[in-house]
Amino acid sequence: MIGVDWGTSSFRAWRMDNQGGIKDRVAAPRGILTVEAGGFPAVLRSLIGPWLDDGENIILICGMAGSRQGWQEAPYLPCPADAAALAGALLPVEFEGRRCFLVPGLSARDPQGVPEVMRGEETKILGLLDRLPPGRSLVLSPGSHSKWALVQDGTVLSFLTQFTGEAYAVLSTHTILARTLDATAPQDWAAFDDGLARARQPGGLLHHLFGLRTRNLFGELTEAAAGSYLSGLLLGHEVASALPEGMTRVFLVGDGAMMARYARALASLGVATTEVPEEAAAAGLWRIGQSLPAL
Protein backbone atom coordinates (compact mmCIF):
# COMPACT_ATOMS: atom_id res chain seq x y z
CA MET A 1 0.00 0.00 0.00
CA ILE A 2 0.89 3.66 -0.29
CA GLY A 3 0.59 6.08 2.61
CA VAL A 4 0.54 9.84 2.13
CA ASP A 5 0.81 12.63 4.71
CA TRP A 6 -0.43 15.62 2.73
CA GLY A 7 -0.20 18.72 4.85
CA THR A 8 -0.60 22.44 4.41
CA SER A 9 2.92 23.03 3.16
CA SER A 10 4.46 19.64 2.51
CA PHE A 11 3.78 16.28 0.90
CA ARG A 12 5.30 13.00 2.09
CA ALA A 13 4.54 9.53 0.78
CA TRP A 14 5.71 6.02 1.61
CA ARG A 15 5.48 2.74 -0.25
CA MET A 16 5.08 -0.06 2.25
CA ASP A 17 5.39 -3.82 2.18
CA ASN A 18 2.89 -6.18 3.76
CA GLN A 19 4.57 -5.92 7.15
CA GLY A 20 4.47 -2.13 7.17
CA GLY A 21 8.13 -1.85 6.25
CA ILE A 22 9.01 1.20 4.18
CA LYS A 23 10.25 0.25 0.72
CA ASP A 24 10.47 3.74 -0.73
CA ARG A 25 9.64 7.34 0.12
CA VAL A 26 8.92 10.65 -1.57
CA ALA A 27 8.92 14.14 -0.07
CA ALA A 28 8.04 17.32 -1.93
CA PRO A 29 7.10 20.93 -1.11
CA ARG A 30 3.67 20.34 -2.64
CA GLY A 31 1.42 21.06 0.35
CA ILE A 32 -2.26 21.61 -0.34
CA LEU A 33 -1.71 25.36 -0.58
CA THR A 34 0.20 24.73 -3.81
CA VAL A 35 -2.59 22.66 -5.37
CA GLU A 36 -5.43 24.23 -7.34
CA ALA A 37 -8.99 23.08 -6.85
CA GLY A 38 -9.44 19.83 -8.78
CA GLY A 39 -5.69 19.40 -9.15
CA PHE A 40 -5.09 16.79 -6.47
CA PRO A 41 -5.25 13.64 -8.64
CA ALA A 42 -2.78 15.08 -11.14
CA VAL A 43 -0.33 16.18 -8.44
CA LEU A 44 -0.55 12.79 -6.74
CA ARG A 45 0.09 11.02 -10.06
CA SER A 46 3.09 13.29 -10.73
CA LEU A 47 4.66 12.50 -7.36
CA ILE A 48 4.11 8.74 -7.01
CA GLY A 49 3.50 7.68 -10.62
CA PRO A 50 6.14 4.91 -10.70
CA TRP A 51 4.63 3.17 -7.66
CA LEU A 52 1.20 3.29 -9.25
CA ASP A 53 2.54 1.91 -12.51
CA ASP A 54 4.12 -0.86 -10.47
CA GLY A 55 0.68 -2.04 -9.38
CA GLU A 56 0.07 -0.38 -6.01
CA ASN A 57 -3.71 -0.10 -5.68
CA ILE A 58 -4.37 1.11 -2.13
CA ILE A 59 -3.60 4.71 -1.22
CA LEU A 60 -4.35 6.19 2.21
CA ILE A 61 -3.96 9.93 2.63
CA CYS A 62 -3.95 11.75 5.96
CA GLY A 63 -3.56 15.43 6.77
CA MET A 64 -5.00 18.63 5.38
CA ALA A 65 -5.79 17.01 2.03
CA GLY A 66 -8.95 15.93 3.87
CA SER A 67 -9.89 19.48 4.86
CA ARG A 68 -12.30 21.89 3.24
CA GLN A 69 -9.34 23.50 1.47
CA GLY A 70 -8.01 20.12 0.32
CA TRP A 71 -9.01 17.37 -2.09
CA GLN A 72 -12.35 16.82 -0.43
CA GLU A 73 -13.62 17.35 3.11
CA ALA A 74 -13.51 14.25 5.30
CA PRO A 75 -15.66 15.18 8.34
CA TYR A 76 -14.04 14.97 11.75
CA LEU A 77 -14.62 11.75 13.65
CA PRO A 78 -15.52 12.34 17.32
CA CYS A 79 -13.32 10.92 20.06
CA PRO A 80 -12.94 8.40 21.53
CA ALA A 81 -11.67 6.77 18.33
CA ASP A 82 -9.22 4.02 17.41
CA ALA A 83 -7.68 2.75 14.16
CA ALA A 84 -10.73 0.65 13.34
CA ALA A 85 -13.05 3.62 13.81
CA LEU A 86 -10.85 5.75 11.54
CA ALA A 87 -10.73 2.97 8.96
CA GLY A 88 -14.50 2.79 9.09
CA ALA A 89 -14.78 6.52 8.46
CA LEU A 90 -12.37 6.75 5.53
CA LEU A 91 -13.61 8.93 2.72
CA PRO A 92 -13.14 7.31 -0.72
CA VAL A 93 -12.05 9.69 -3.46
CA GLU A 94 -11.93 9.05 -7.18
CA PHE A 95 -8.37 8.37 -8.31
CA GLU A 96 -7.73 6.30 -11.41
CA GLY A 97 -10.21 3.68 -10.22
CA ARG A 98 -7.92 2.70 -7.34
CA ARG A 99 -8.80 2.22 -3.65
CA CYS A 100 -7.87 5.76 -2.57
CA PHE A 101 -9.08 7.15 0.76
CA LEU A 102 -8.79 10.29 2.89
CA VAL A 103 -8.29 9.71 6.62
CA PRO A 104 -10.68 11.90 8.63
CA GLY A 105 -9.41 14.11 11.40
CA LEU A 106 -10.61 13.78 14.97
CA SER A 107 -12.78 16.07 17.03
CA ALA A 108 -13.25 16.24 20.78
CA ARG A 109 -14.48 18.54 23.52
CA ASP A 110 -12.15 19.92 26.14
CA PRO A 111 -13.23 19.55 29.80
CA GLN A 112 -15.22 22.79 29.54
CA GLY A 113 -16.98 21.69 26.37
CA VAL A 114 -15.06 23.80 23.87
CA PRO A 115 -14.55 21.93 20.58
CA GLU A 116 -11.20 20.52 19.52
CA VAL A 117 -9.96 19.32 16.16
CA MET A 118 -6.88 17.67 14.72
CA ARG A 119 -6.13 16.53 11.20
CA GLY A 120 -3.02 14.50 10.50
CA GLU A 121 -1.82 14.18 14.08
CA GLU A 122 -4.33 11.35 14.73
CA THR A 123 -2.44 9.22 12.22
CA LYS A 124 0.94 9.92 13.81
CA ILE A 125 -0.52 8.97 17.18
CA LEU A 126 -1.76 5.67 15.78
CA GLY A 127 1.72 5.10 14.44
CA LEU A 128 3.29 5.02 17.86
CA LEU A 129 0.73 2.85 19.63
CA ASP A 130 3.18 -0.06 19.72
CA ARG A 131 5.51 2.03 21.81
CA LEU A 132 2.98 3.03 24.46
CA PRO A 133 2.76 1.16 27.76
CA PRO A 134 -0.53 -0.34 28.94
CA GLY A 135 -2.93 2.13 30.50
CA ARG A 136 -3.21 5.81 29.81
CA SER A 137 -0.49 7.73 27.97
CA LEU A 138 -0.05 11.35 27.01
CA VAL A 139 1.14 11.99 23.47
CA LEU A 140 2.31 15.44 22.39
CA SER A 141 2.62 16.42 18.75
CA PRO A 142 4.45 19.78 18.44
CA GLY A 143 3.59 22.16 15.61
CA SER A 144 2.04 25.53 14.88
CA HIS A 145 -0.83 24.18 16.94
CA SER A 146 0.51 21.53 19.27
CA LYS A 147 -1.77 18.64 20.18
CA TRP A 148 -1.83 16.94 23.58
CA ALA A 149 -3.66 13.62 23.29
CA LEU A 150 -4.72 11.14 25.96
CA VAL A 151 -4.43 7.62 24.56
CA GLN A 152 -5.48 4.36 26.20
CA ASP A 153 -5.30 0.84 24.76
CA GLY A 154 -5.14 2.04 21.18
CA THR A 155 -7.91 4.61 21.52
CA VAL A 156 -7.55 8.40 21.43
CA LEU A 157 -9.73 9.39 24.38
CA SER A 158 -9.47 13.16 24.07
CA PHE A 159 -7.01 15.90 23.22
CA LEU A 160 -6.43 19.59 23.40
CA THR A 161 -4.61 22.15 21.32
CA GLN A 162 -2.20 24.91 22.25
CA PHE A 163 -1.68 27.86 19.90
CA THR A 164 1.97 28.22 20.91
CA GLY A 165 3.77 27.80 17.61
CA GLU A 166 1.66 30.32 15.78
CA ALA A 167 1.82 32.72 18.73
CA TYR A 168 5.61 32.53 18.60
CA ALA A 169 5.59 33.22 14.88
CA VAL A 170 3.51 36.40 15.07
CA LEU A 171 5.00 37.74 18.28
CA SER A 172 8.53 37.36 16.96
CA THR A 173 7.82 38.98 13.62
CA HIS A 174 4.85 41.38 13.83
CA THR A 175 5.14 43.08 17.23
CA ILE A 176 7.48 45.55 18.88
CA LEU A 177 9.31 42.49 20.26
CA ALA A 178 10.58 41.77 16.73
CA ARG A 179 12.72 44.91 16.80
CA THR A 180 15.00 43.44 19.44
CA LEU A 181 14.88 39.78 18.39
CA ASP A 182 17.36 38.25 15.96
CA ALA A 183 15.39 35.44 14.37
CA THR A 184 18.50 34.08 12.68
CA ALA A 185 20.40 33.48 15.92
CA PRO A 186 21.11 29.86 16.92
CA GLN A 187 19.30 28.20 19.81
CA ASP A 188 20.51 29.60 23.15
CA TRP A 189 19.61 27.06 25.82
CA ALA A 190 20.46 29.33 28.74
CA ALA A 191 18.05 31.96 27.42
CA PHE A 192 15.47 29.26 26.77
CA ASP A 193 15.80 28.14 30.38
CA ASP A 194 15.42 31.75 31.55
CA GLY A 195 12.16 31.92 29.60
CA LEU A 196 10.98 28.64 31.15
CA ALA A 197 11.76 29.98 34.63
CA ARG A 198 9.96 33.22 33.89
CA ALA A 199 6.85 31.27 32.89
CA ARG A 200 6.73 29.78 36.38
CA GLN A 201 6.53 33.24 37.98
CA PRO A 202 3.33 35.18 38.64
CA GLY A 203 2.12 37.98 36.38
CA GLY A 204 0.70 36.06 33.45
CA LEU A 205 1.88 35.54 29.90
CA LEU A 206 0.74 38.98 28.70
CA HIS A 207 2.88 40.62 31.36
CA HIS A 208 5.83 38.32 30.77
CA LEU A 209 5.85 39.20 27.07
CA PHE A 210 6.53 42.86 27.78
CA GLY A 211 9.60 41.80 29.75
CA LEU A 212 11.33 40.92 26.49
CA ARG A 213 11.28 44.58 25.58
CA THR A 214 12.27 45.97 28.96
CA ARG A 215 15.00 43.40 29.58
CA ASN A 216 16.48 44.42 26.24
CA LEU A 217 16.21 48.13 27.11
CA PHE A 218 18.06 47.47 30.36
CA GLY A 219 20.79 45.38 28.75
CA GLU A 220 19.59 42.12 30.31
CA LEU A 221 18.58 40.30 27.12
CA THR A 222 20.47 40.38 23.85
CA GLU A 223 18.84 40.27 20.45
CA ALA A 224 20.58 36.95 19.81
CA ALA A 225 19.05 35.45 22.96
CA ALA A 226 15.56 36.93 22.64
CA GLY A 227 14.15 34.27 20.32
CA SER A 228 15.18 31.43 22.60
CA TYR A 229 13.88 33.31 25.64
CA LEU A 230 10.51 33.85 23.95
CA SER A 231 10.37 30.20 22.95
CA GLY A 232 11.09 29.11 26.52
CA LEU A 233 8.55 31.55 27.90
CA LEU A 234 5.76 30.32 25.62
CA LEU A 235 6.57 26.62 26.02
CA GLY A 236 6.80 27.10 29.77
CA HIS A 237 3.29 28.55 29.83
CA GLU A 238 2.05 25.82 27.53
CA VAL A 239 3.35 22.85 29.48
CA ALA A 240 2.22 24.31 32.80
CA SER A 241 -1.33 24.65 31.43
CA ALA A 242 -1.55 21.50 29.36
CA LEU A 243 0.08 18.87 31.54
CA PRO A 244 -2.53 16.86 33.44
CA GLU A 245 -2.07 16.39 37.15
CA GLY A 246 0.14 13.44 38.04
CA MET A 247 1.47 12.79 34.54
CA THR A 248 5.14 11.85 34.74
CA ARG A 249 5.92 10.92 31.14
CA VAL A 250 5.04 12.38 27.76
CA PHE A 251 5.51 10.73 24.37
CA LEU A 252 6.71 13.25 21.83
CA VAL A 253 5.88 12.54 18.21
CA GLY A 254 7.27 14.54 15.34
CA ASP A 255 10.60 15.79 14.19
CA GLY A 256 12.61 18.96 14.00
CA ALA A 257 13.89 21.43 16.52
CA MET A 258 10.69 21.60 18.56
CA MET A 259 11.12 18.07 19.91
CA ALA A 260 14.19 18.98 21.96
CA ARG A 261 12.57 22.19 23.18
CA TYR A 262 9.48 20.42 24.44
CA ALA A 263 11.60 17.72 26.04
CA ARG A 264 13.54 20.38 27.91
CA ALA A 265 10.41 22.29 28.93
CA LEU A 266 8.86 19.09 30.28
CA ALA A 267 12.07 18.07 32.03
CA SER A 268 12.00 21.40 33.87
CA LEU A 269 8.75 20.20 35.47
CA GLY A 270 10.24 16.80 36.30
CA VAL A 271 8.43 15.07 33.44
CA ALA A 272 10.25 12.40 31.44
CA THR A 273 9.85 12.25 27.68
CA THR A 274 10.13 9.57 25.04
CA GLU A 275 10.82 10.89 21.58
CA VAL A 276 9.31 8.82 18.83
CA PRO A 277 11.44 8.68 15.68
CA GLU A 278 10.28 10.06 12.39
CA GLU A 279 7.72 8.53 10.06
CA ALA A 280 5.13 7.88 12.70
CA ALA A 281 2.59 8.93 10.08
CA ALA A 282 3.69 6.08 7.83
CA ALA A 283 3.22 3.59 10.65
CA GLY A 284 -0.18 5.06 11.45
CA LEU A 285 -1.33 4.85 7.86
CA TRP A 286 -0.21 1.25 7.71
CA ARG A 287 -2.16 0.51 10.90
CA ILE A 288 -5.31 2.05 9.44
CA GLY A 289 -4.71 0.07 6.27
CA GLN A 290 -4.77 -3.15 8.32
CA SER A 291 -8.32 -2.32 9.33
CA LEU A 292 -9.51 -1.80 5.77
CA PRO A 293 -12.22 -4.24 4.80
CA ALA A 294 -11.06 -6.63 2.10
CA LEU A 295 -12.78 -6.09 -1.21
Next chain:
Amino acid sequence: MIGVDWGTSSFRAWRMDNQGGIKDRVAAPRGILTVEAGGFPAVLRSLIGPWLDDGENIILICGMAGSRQGWQEAPYLPCPADAAALAGALLPVEFEGRRCFLVPGLSARDPQGVPEVMRGEETKILGLLDRLPPGRSLVLSPGSHSKWALVQDGTVLSFLTQFTGEAYAVLSTHTILARTLDATAPQDWAAFDDGLARARQPGGLLHHLFGLRTRNLFGELTEAAAGSYLSGLLLGHEVASALPEGMTRVFLVGDGAMMARYARALASLGVATTEVPEEAAAAGLWRIGQSLPAL
Protein backbone atom coordinates in the same frame (compact mmCIF):
# COMPACT_ATOMS: atom_id res chain seq x y z
CA MET B 1 2.02 77.42 30.27
CA ILE B 2 1.68 74.96 27.39
CA GLY B 3 1.41 71.22 27.91
CA VAL B 4 2.04 68.73 25.14
CA ASP B 5 1.36 64.99 25.03
CA TRP B 6 3.48 63.91 22.06
CA GLY B 7 3.02 60.23 21.44
CA THR B 8 3.96 57.70 18.81
CA SER B 9 1.06 58.44 16.51
CA SER B 10 -0.62 61.59 17.82
CA PHE B 11 0.10 65.09 19.11
CA ARG B 12 -2.09 66.91 21.63
CA ALA B 13 -1.39 70.28 23.21
CA TRP B 14 -3.17 72.46 25.74
CA ARG B 15 -2.80 76.11 26.65
CA MET B 16 -3.48 76.52 30.34
CA ASP B 17 -4.20 79.41 32.65
CA ASN B 18 -2.58 79.86 36.05
CA GLN B 19 -5.13 77.62 37.73
CA GLY B 20 -4.59 74.79 35.28
CA GLY B 21 -7.76 75.55 33.38
CA ILE B 22 -7.62 74.75 29.70
CA LYS B 23 -7.87 77.85 27.54
CA ASP B 24 -7.26 76.23 24.18
CA ARG B 25 -6.31 72.90 22.68
CA VAL B 26 -4.71 71.45 19.56
CA ALA B 27 -4.72 67.87 18.30
CA ALA B 28 -2.97 66.63 15.20
CA PRO B 29 -1.89 63.30 13.68
CA ARG B 30 1.74 64.36 14.03
CA GLY B 31 3.07 61.62 16.30
CA ILE B 32 6.84 61.25 16.55
CA LEU B 33 6.83 58.68 13.78
CA THR B 34 5.92 61.50 11.37
CA VAL B 35 8.77 63.76 12.47
CA GLU B 36 12.22 63.56 10.95
CA ALA B 37 15.32 63.73 13.11
CA GLY B 38 15.92 67.34 14.01
CA GLY B 39 12.44 68.32 12.92
CA PHE B 40 10.76 68.56 16.31
CA PRO B 41 11.17 72.33 16.89
CA ALA B 42 9.75 73.17 13.49
CA VAL B 43 6.76 70.84 13.91
CA LEU B 44 6.04 72.23 17.38
CA ARG B 45 6.20 75.80 16.03
CA SER B 46 3.84 74.87 13.20
CA LEU B 47 1.26 73.41 15.59
CA ILE B 48 1.22 75.94 18.44
CA GLY B 49 2.76 79.02 16.83
CA PRO B 50 -0.09 81.42 17.78
CA TRP B 51 0.25 80.55 21.49
CA LEU B 52 3.98 81.15 21.31
CA ASP B 53 3.50 84.46 19.55
CA ASP B 54 1.06 85.36 22.29
CA GLY B 55 3.88 85.14 24.85
CA GLU B 56 3.66 81.61 26.30
CA ASN B 57 7.15 80.81 27.49
CA ILE B 58 6.90 77.49 29.36
CA ILE B 59 6.34 74.28 27.39
CA LEU B 60 6.22 70.87 29.05
CA ILE B 61 6.18 67.83 26.76
CA CYS B 62 5.41 64.29 27.88
CA GLY B 63 5.25 61.05 25.92
CA MET B 64 7.39 59.42 23.29
CA ALA B 65 8.94 62.76 22.27
CA GLY B 66 11.26 62.00 25.18
CA SER B 67 12.29 58.60 23.83
CA ARG B 68 15.34 57.61 21.84
CA GLN B 69 13.23 57.88 18.67
CA GLY B 70 11.92 61.31 19.70
CA TRP B 71 13.24 64.84 20.12
CA GLN B 72 15.85 63.80 22.64
CA GLU B 73 16.08 60.93 25.12
CA ALA B 74 14.96 61.80 28.64
CA PRO B 75 16.22 58.88 30.76
CA TYR B 76 13.64 56.96 32.79
CA LEU B 77 13.26 58.07 36.39
CA PRO B 78 13.10 55.10 38.80
CA CYS B 79 10.04 54.61 41.01
CA PRO B 80 8.97 55.59 43.56
CA ALA B 81 8.51 59.02 42.04
CA ASP B 82 6.13 61.96 42.46
CA ALA B 83 5.47 65.20 40.59
CA ALA B 84 8.36 66.98 42.29
CA ALA B 85 10.78 64.20 41.34
CA LEU B 86 9.59 64.35 37.73
CA ALA B 87 9.92 68.13 37.73
CA GLY B 88 13.46 67.77 39.06
CA ALA B 89 14.33 65.37 36.25
CA LEU B 90 12.92 67.38 33.36
CA LEU B 91 15.20 67.47 30.35
CA PRO B 92 15.55 70.97 28.89
CA VAL B 93 15.61 71.14 25.10
CA GLU B 94 16.51 74.06 22.90
CA PHE B 95 13.38 75.70 21.50
CA GLU B 96 13.45 79.35 20.51
CA GLY B 97 15.14 80.25 23.80
CA ARG B 98 12.01 79.33 25.75
CA ARG B 99 11.69 77.18 28.89
CA CYS B 100 10.92 73.92 27.06
CA PHE B 101 11.26 70.56 28.82
CA LEU B 102 10.73 66.88 28.15
CA VAL B 103 9.09 64.90 30.97
CA PRO B 104 11.03 61.69 31.64
CA GLY B 105 9.26 58.35 31.73
CA LEU B 106 9.32 56.12 34.79
CA SER B 107 11.03 52.81 35.36
CA ALA B 108 10.39 50.18 38.00
CA ARG B 109 11.01 46.50 38.76
CA ASP B 110 8.18 44.02 39.00
CA PRO B 111 8.11 41.76 42.11
CA GLN B 112 10.43 39.29 40.38
CA GLY B 113 12.92 41.99 39.42
CA VAL B 114 12.07 42.28 35.74
CA PRO B 115 12.35 45.89 34.52
CA GLU B 116 9.32 48.02 33.72
CA VAL B 117 9.01 51.28 31.80
CA MET B 118 6.32 53.80 30.96
CA ARG B 119 6.50 57.05 29.04
CA GLY B 120 3.51 59.36 28.94
CA GLU B 121 1.29 57.38 31.31
CA GLU B 122 3.13 58.81 34.34
CA THR B 123 1.83 62.25 33.43
CA LYS B 124 -1.76 61.06 33.07
CA ILE B 125 -1.47 59.40 36.47
CA LEU B 126 -0.28 62.66 38.03
CA GLY B 127 -3.25 64.33 36.42
CA LEU B 128 -5.76 62.32 38.40
CA LEU B 129 -4.10 62.50 41.80
CA ASP B 130 -6.77 64.89 43.05
CA ARG B 131 -9.37 62.21 42.46
CA LEU B 132 -7.63 59.45 44.40
CA PRO B 133 -8.61 58.68 47.98
CA PRO B 134 -6.00 58.65 50.77
CA GLY B 135 -3.94 55.51 50.94
CA ARG B 136 -3.02 53.18 48.14
CA SER B 137 -4.83 53.26 44.80
CA LEU B 138 -4.53 51.23 41.63
CA VAL B 139 -4.53 53.20 38.37
CA LEU B 140 -4.94 51.45 35.03
CA SER B 141 -4.03 53.14 31.76
CA PRO B 142 -5.28 51.04 28.81
CA GLY B 143 -3.37 51.01 25.54
CA SER B 144 -1.29 48.81 23.29
CA HIS B 145 0.67 48.13 26.45
CA SER B 146 -1.61 48.73 29.41
CA LYS B 147 -0.04 50.05 32.62
CA TRP B 148 -1.19 49.10 36.12
CA ALA B 149 0.26 51.56 38.62
CA LEU B 150 0.16 51.55 42.41
CA VAL B 151 -0.09 55.13 43.66
CA GLN B 152 0.03 56.37 47.24
CA ASP B 153 -0.12 59.96 48.49
CA GLY B 154 0.92 61.42 45.17
CA THR B 155 3.74 58.97 44.55
CA VAL B 156 3.87 56.26 41.89
CA LEU B 157 5.18 53.34 43.94
CA SER B 158 5.47 50.74 41.20
CA PHE B 159 3.71 49.52 38.08
CA LEU B 160 3.54 46.71 35.62
CA THR B 161 2.72 46.36 31.96
CA GLN B 162 0.49 43.95 30.08
CA PHE B 163 1.02 43.36 26.37
CA THR B 164 -2.69 42.83 25.75
CA GLY B 165 -3.48 45.52 23.19
CA GLU B 166 -0.63 44.58 20.89
CA ALA B 167 -1.38 40.88 21.33
CA TYR B 168 -4.96 41.54 20.24
CA ALA B 169 -3.76 43.46 17.20
CA VAL B 170 -1.49 40.72 15.87
CA LEU B 171 -3.70 37.79 16.80
CA SER B 172 -6.70 39.34 15.07
CA THR B 173 -4.84 40.23 11.88
CA HIS B 174 -1.82 37.97 11.35
CA THR B 175 -2.90 34.50 12.51
CA ILE B 176 -5.32 31.85 11.35
CA LEU B 177 -7.83 33.43 13.75
CA ALA B 178 -8.06 36.43 11.40
CA ARG B 179 -9.75 34.26 8.77
CA THR B 180 -12.87 33.90 10.88
CA LEU B 181 -12.87 37.31 12.58
CA ASP B 182 -14.67 40.33 11.16
CA ALA B 183 -12.65 43.25 12.48
CA THR B 184 -15.26 45.73 11.26
CA ALA B 185 -18.09 44.27 13.36
CA PRO B 186 -19.48 46.40 16.21
CA GLN B 187 -18.81 45.54 19.85
CA ASP B 188 -20.78 42.45 20.91
CA TRP B 189 -21.02 42.49 24.69
CA ALA B 190 -22.44 38.98 24.98
CA ALA B 191 -19.45 37.61 23.05
CA PHE B 192 -17.12 39.76 25.14
CA ASP B 193 -18.63 38.26 28.29
CA ASP B 194 -18.18 34.76 26.84
CA GLY B 195 -14.50 35.55 26.35
CA LEU B 196 -14.23 36.84 29.92
CA ALA B 197 -15.84 33.66 31.23
CA ARG B 198 -13.54 31.51 29.13
CA ALA B 199 -10.52 33.27 30.63
CA ARG B 200 -11.60 32.09 34.07
CA GLN B 201 -11.49 28.43 32.97
CA PRO B 202 -8.42 26.19 33.12
CA GLY B 203 -6.31 25.44 30.07
CA GLY B 204 -4.28 28.62 29.70
CA LEU B 205 -4.43 31.48 27.22
CA LEU B 206 -2.60 29.56 24.47
CA HIS B 207 -5.24 26.83 24.63
CA HIS B 208 -8.12 29.28 24.85
CA LEU B 209 -6.94 31.06 21.69
CA PHE B 210 -7.38 27.94 19.58
CA GLY B 211 -10.98 27.79 20.73
CA LEU B 212 -11.79 30.77 18.52
CA ARG B 213 -11.03 28.62 15.52
CA THR B 214 -12.82 25.49 16.67
CA ARG B 215 -15.88 27.31 17.97
CA ASN B 216 -16.20 28.91 14.53
CA LEU B 217 -15.77 25.53 12.80
CA PHE B 218 -18.56 24.11 14.95
CA GLY B 219 -20.90 27.04 14.38
CA GLU B 220 -20.61 28.31 17.95
CA LEU B 221 -18.91 31.65 17.22
CA THR B 222 -19.72 33.93 14.33
CA GLU B 223 -17.18 36.06 12.52
CA ALA B 224 -19.02 39.15 13.73
CA ALA B 225 -18.66 38.04 17.37
CA ALA B 226 -15.09 36.75 17.21
CA GLY B 227 -13.35 40.08 17.77
CA SER B 228 -15.35 40.84 20.89
CA TYR B 229 -14.81 37.30 22.17
CA LEU B 230 -11.05 37.62 21.64
CA SER B 231 -11.04 40.98 23.37
CA GLY B 232 -12.90 39.55 26.36
CA LEU B 233 -10.61 36.52 26.46
CA LEU B 234 -7.44 38.61 26.52
CA LEU B 235 -8.74 41.20 28.97
CA GLY B 236 -10.01 38.42 31.21
CA HIS B 237 -6.55 36.90 31.32
CA GLU B 238 -4.99 40.31 31.89
CA VAL B 239 -7.17 41.41 34.80
CA ALA B 240 -6.91 38.00 36.48
CA SER B 241 -3.11 38.24 36.37
CA ALA B 242 -2.64 41.92 37.06
CA LEU B 243 -5.13 42.65 39.81
CA PRO B 244 -3.45 42.63 43.21
CA GLU B 245 -5.03 40.60 45.98
CA GLY B 246 -7.71 42.46 47.88
CA MET B 247 -8.03 45.39 45.47
CA THR B 248 -11.69 46.37 45.14
CA ARG B 249 -11.48 49.51 43.00
CA VAL B 250 -9.45 50.53 39.97
CA PHE B 251 -9.11 54.05 38.55
CA LEU B 252 -9.21 53.95 34.76
CA VAL B 253 -7.44 56.74 32.95
CA GLY B 254 -7.65 57.29 29.23
CA ASP B 255 -10.31 57.47 26.64
CA GLY B 256 -11.83 55.48 23.84
CA ALA B 257 -13.49 52.12 23.60
CA MET B 258 -11.03 50.30 25.84
CA MET B 259 -12.25 52.09 28.97
CA ALA B 260 -15.67 50.44 28.90
CA ARG B 261 -14.13 47.05 28.13
CA TYR B 262 -11.76 47.20 31.08
CA ALA B 263 -14.56 48.41 33.34
CA ARG B 264 -16.65 45.41 32.32
CA ALA B 265 -13.76 42.97 32.71
CA LEU B 266 -13.06 44.29 36.20
CA ALA B 267 -16.73 44.27 37.14
CA SER B 268 -16.83 40.58 36.26
CA LEU B 269 -14.34 40.07 39.11
CA GLY B 270 -16.40 42.22 41.46
CA VAL B 271 -14.04 45.17 41.15
CA ALA B 272 -15.48 48.69 40.96
CA THR B 273 -14.01 51.22 38.56
CA THR B 274 -13.82 54.98 38.39
CA GLU B 275 -13.30 56.33 34.91
CA VAL B 276 -11.31 59.51 34.80
CA PRO B 277 -12.41 61.89 32.06
CA GLU B 278 -10.17 62.89 29.21
CA GLU B 279 -7.26 65.30 29.34
CA ALA B 280 -5.64 63.76 32.39
CA ALA B 281 -2.33 64.41 30.64
CA ALA B 282 -3.06 68.15 30.62
CA ALA B 283 -3.75 68.10 34.35
CA GLY B 284 -0.57 66.10 34.96
CA LEU B 285 1.54 68.49 32.94
CA TRP B 286 0.11 71.40 34.87
CA ARG B 287 0.93 69.65 38.15
CA ILE B 288 4.52 69.10 37.06
CA GLY B 289 4.66 72.72 35.98
CA GLN B 290 3.71 73.76 39.51
CA SER B 291 6.88 72.07 40.74
CA LEU B 292 9.11 73.90 38.28
CA PRO B 293 11.70 76.04 40.01
CA ALA B 294 11.11 79.72 39.38
CA LEU B 295 13.76 81.31 37.23
